[in-house]
């Protein structure tokens with residue numbers, strides 16, 4: 001993206017958020033300083049969707065979605081940030097001219113043309129005499145002609161330099177084709193000759209989200225290694241962000257608000273052939289955080305459907321931590337046998353969908369797996385494995401709920417298992433004093449993180465406080481990466497003399513955890529009263545906390561040194577005590 005900052009600013013100025021939102025939310029009505037209407041992002045009967053014309057932001061108290069005018073368009077039209085800037089440019093009649101990207105675009109367009117050329121060639125070969133065996137293979141596996149057409153399947157012939165020869169004859173830049181991983185320089189043949197990387201393979205073109213051919217996957221016909229060969233990463237192909245068939249599936253995903261993730265190309269095709277189209281596959285074994293990010297713009301539920309003997313389970317489950325930050329629920333299911341493609345052939349789509357619908361939360365899934373594999377494991381060992389899963393649960397209420405369920409599974413009463421878990425937390429992890437110490441550090445991070453997060457949100461909603469904050473706080477003093485990053489950004493804008501507001505800061509973080517954090521923080525812009533008091537409360541709380549920690553440390557030292565304690569130390573404690581009293585009395589007199 002290379003839209004000049006000035007253009008973005010002009011479009012921002014011209015796009016009144018209340019007017020833009022009105023186009024999508026006819027119920028939007030002025031109430032006091034704000035506008036209120038029915039949320040377009042979740043179903044509701046009483047309006048909780050709020051727009052502030054003064055701050056140029058929106059926030060829904062029902063589903064906690066919020067943002068500025070660009071993110072509103074991005075959410076409702078499913079567009080990226082630059083796309084939504086262009087979209088609003090059109091509405092407001094401001095021309096968006098891109099910088100510097102011309103040459104790069106030209107280069108990319110050329111690469112795309114090479115991929116399209118290869119795809120069309122492979123397609124023709126599959127339907128020709130040369131491809132007869134491959135076509136028979138596809139039919140025998142159960143791939144329909146309609147699917148071959150829709151997924152643009154092709155065949156790369158066994159001939160060592162079929163594509164390379166064609167590219168040379170057509171005077172296509174062979175260097176660029178090498179970059180795409182279609183051909184490679186020959187090491188054995190004469191210098192300057194090239195061979196095809198894909199040979200004797202059924203070819204699955206991989207399209208990016210716009211529907212351009214980004215890469216290929218090829219399955220060997222008959223015996224040979226590797227069974228599947230993918231294009232290497234290139235300027236067109238970033239594995240971690242592309243999902244197979246997403247360009248075909250996204251409409252259905254948006255409509256059903258659910259995406260089904262399977263492991264292979266054929267599995268996707270199996271679903272499509274049976275009329276289920278909200279299905280995609282990652283191009284490695286696991287789902288990445290970028291995948292989750294993209295999907296969360298289209299749906300509220302992601303179901304991971306693993307093969308019975310899946311290798312990708314562990315990696316995918318790890319990537320789910322990301323999902324917890326997004327507004328998307330992830331569920332996991334595992335087939336009792338084989339893979340989805342064979343399963344649907346054998347049992348039909350209804351039974352396959354029943355497996356999909358039986359998906360459970362990742363935690364429950366992990367508990368199920370441990371229980372299934374437990375066999376004759378002694379109860380203590382089994383509990384230890386289960387407690388480790390409970391450790392990963394973020395909220396105490398859910399921890400409790402899962403402990404209760406585990407108790408029921410292994411036949412232990414609720415209080416007993418909760419007590420066991422507490423003992424495990426205290427003991428198993430901290431055989432020495434080290435455990436107790438690290439627990440305290442954890443608490444400290446949590447408490448300070450909360451204060452600092454509150455602080456940055458407060459500053460964004462009330463920029464008049466930024467000046468004091470620059471004196472009272474520093475980014476270095478912040479342990480929480482989220483608060484630290486946002487605070488540094490505020491400091492940067494402040495030092496450049498630029499205007500600070502929550503709707504501007506939004507564009508600095510177009511996606512990711514920080515974006516989510518800012519969205520949640522928008523609520524404060526609407527409800528926080530008396531910002532100056534809120535500010536001094538945060539300031540004092542942080543100060544008090546740091547004083548307490550310091551005092552504790554000194555007292556520990558005093559206890560250790562016994563009689564040899566120095567008078568400086570006692571003076572320091574006295575000083576801290578006085579500071580603390582002053583702060584406390586300030587809090588009370590307010």
Ligand SMILES: [Zn+2]
Pocket residue numbers: 039040041042049060061062063064065
């Ligand atoms: Zn809502």
